Amino acid sequence: MSWHRKHLLDIESLTAEELTTVLDTAREFKAVGERDIKKVPALQGKTVVNFFVEPSTRTRVSFELSAKRLSADIINFSTDASSFQKGESLKDTARTLEALNADIIIIRHKAAGAPHFLARFLKAHVVNAGDGAHEHPTQALLDVFTIREKKGDIAGLNVTILGDILFSRVARSNLWALRKLGANVTLCGPSTLVPRVFEQMGCRVTYDLDDALANADVINLLRIQHERQRKTMFPSIDEYARLFGLNRARLAKAKPDALIMHPGPMNRGVEIESELADGDQAVILEQVTNGIAVRMAVLYLVNGGKDAEMNA
Amino acid sequence: MADPSASHTVLEADALARAWRRVANEIAEAHTDGGVVILVGIQRGGVALAQQLSETLGGIYGQAVAVGSVEPGLHRDDLSQRAMAELRPTELPGDLADKVIVLIDDVLSTGRTVRASIDAVMSFGRPQCIRLAVLIDRGHRELPIRPDFVGKNLPTHPDEHVEVRTNDSGAPIAVTLKTQ
Incomplete structure (x- = not known):
């Protein structure tokens, strides 16, 4: 205590x-x-x-x-x-x-x-x-609570945070919590939204989604915050979905029991394929309960x- | 008394075992149907004692006796005055209707923990009755609460700290007094 x-x-x-x-x-x-x-x-x-x-x-x-x-x-x-x-x-x-x-x-x-x-x-x-x-902070706490409940321990897990990191307070709080509890964190997304400076917080930054998902235990998808973005951050939502949206083929790169998390509200068809959001690996509604x-x-x-x- | 701050043993394993066995017999005598009895240990001192008592009582009844635990922390009346304590699980087996709940604690004093435990149990359902069994009653009650089954009455000074030590299987092996 x-x-x-x-x-x-x-x-x-x-x-x-x-x-x-x-x-x-x-x-x-x-x-x-x-x-x-x-x-x-x-x-x-x-x-x-x-x-x-x-x-x-x-x-x-x-x-x-x-x-x-x-x-x-x-x-x-x-x-x-x-x-x-x-x-x-x-x-x-x-x-x-x-x-x-x-x-x-x-x-x-x-x-x-x-x-x-x-x-x-x-x-x-x-x-x-x-x-x-x-x-x-409470979003990060509920995220690590959900991970710990599903995986037993945070230390040593590979957690990939995907999406709009730059504008995301959820990403920052999650990063702190996950690093303090001993997880390996990888950030991925368009280079305009995932500055290299985040490496100073003890995580890995990559712009290659397949690389980011390889061996992941947890994939935390962040919402593309239309309201915070200027149009210059990436060319179009469609392009984002094509390059960084999570779909079944990409999910196959992660561990077979990888958790899919999302703080909500999600843009189906953008950050995540609709079918995955309703699938067995998604713990999105459990996050709400937790x-x-x-x-x-x-x-x-x-x-x-x-x-x-x-x-x- | 050379060192008044040192703890000294006031009850030893043999006396405690006899007293606790008598408590088991008294519970069995008062509640002849072992199938409705649930022994609920109050976190955390009562939990091991409840476990151990269930074995003794199981022998007397000739059938297993249900065991549970209750965390009084969230129902305390002094949450803003005392240091935050760790919350431990409340685990009550099944439906409480028509059940005899026997709350178990190691040391009874003010009665506030028991009051909070009664409220916590009640939020799970409406048992047929709730009884209270304690290994040590040290006095200094602040609420109108009285134990139904007592191992030993131990008159104490308010400044003294009573500690019950148990072995790995939850059997009480020593009661010590320490002046704070």
């Missing part, structure tokens, strides 16, 4: 022991979700705010259900980033939420570092639900955590 943090801001600053504590705790919460009565009173009387300054349905709903299964009261505070003047007004809005006596504030924001900024002055616990292209267990674990752990430096 190793957890004393008041916030969950990123994966980068966590130790392997802390990651393992979250995963072990999540395992017990997964069992809660499989019961007839899916609710425990661990956060009874606590107020949780889903503070989403960037559109999201899946993550918000997952956090909402997680908080409810812990018996907390949760309110959703979503707003369009354009109504914000950033800086001061983000601070003011967060202070307003705190004035409601929120105990935990879950924040999604298009600006990297927004959760860290809030954690510096809020008394509440802060959980990062995605900040810009920086990190999406997301609730992992987020319950995170809310439970940060609620009990007291970060000395943050309390000062």
Whole structure:
């Protein structure tokens, strides 16, 4: 048992022991979700705010259900980033939420570092639900939870992350988590979206999909984020699908029991052939189920955590 | 007492084995149908004891006795006051309706862990009844909770720490007292 943090801001600053504590705790919460009565009173009387300054349905709903299964009261505070003047007004809005006596504030924001900024002055616990292209810690935790559940151990596994790495906070958080837990990570995608600089994070970068998939235990497909991309990143969606889309022939390069993962929402026929998304190797829906267990674990752990430096 | 901070043994294996066997007999006497009894060890001190008790009781009943475990952590009333503890599995076999749940713990004190364990069991179903068997009752109750079966009553000072040591098969081999 190793957890004393008041916030969950990123994966980068966590130790392997802390990651393992979250995963072990999540395992017990997964069992809660499989019961007839899916609710425990661990956060009874606590107020949780889903503070989403960037559109999201899946993550918000997952956090909402997680908080409810812990018996907390949760309110959703979503707003369009354009109504914000950033800086001061983000601070003011967060202070307003705190004035409601929120105990935990879950924040999604298009600006990297927004959760860290809030954690510096809020008394509440802060959980990062995605900040810009920086990190999406709970997504990485649910991904490694799913891998560990299927493969037993993360260390030594070959994990290939495929797609839009540059704009992906999911890729960054996954990279940190997988490296800390001892996996071998390969990144692949169009060279404009997979800069070589990622090699400094201890992974392999290749632009040859067959090479990237060879011997893979896990293939994590990232969504091509149309909304974040300028047209200059690659010529066309069709070309992307042809060069980097996962299909049955390419999957044959990976290990026969390789897992296919996707954080959703997926573009069928682009990153992944529709038939594979529904196949035996896909664990995409299990990722959704595991997301609730992992987020319950995170809310439970940060609620009990007291970060000395943050309390000062 | 040369060193008041040192731990000393207050109960040894023979006395504990006799006491725990008596508890098994009392449970069998109170609940004659072994088929409905489920021994549920409270994580984590009660789990090994429940396992070991099921073997003794199985001999008395002439049939295997169901065993389970319960993690009280998520139902505690002091979650925000105490250090975070590791969560361990809650495993309850099958449907609890019409079953006699016997909660097992090594040391009973305030009763708060038992209260949390009762709530945790109830979230799985509605047993016919819940009983409580403890190896050591050290007193200092803070809730109206009373054990149905007690191995030994051990009057203690609030500052003292009671520890039950078990062997690999879960049998209690020593109870030690330590002043904190």
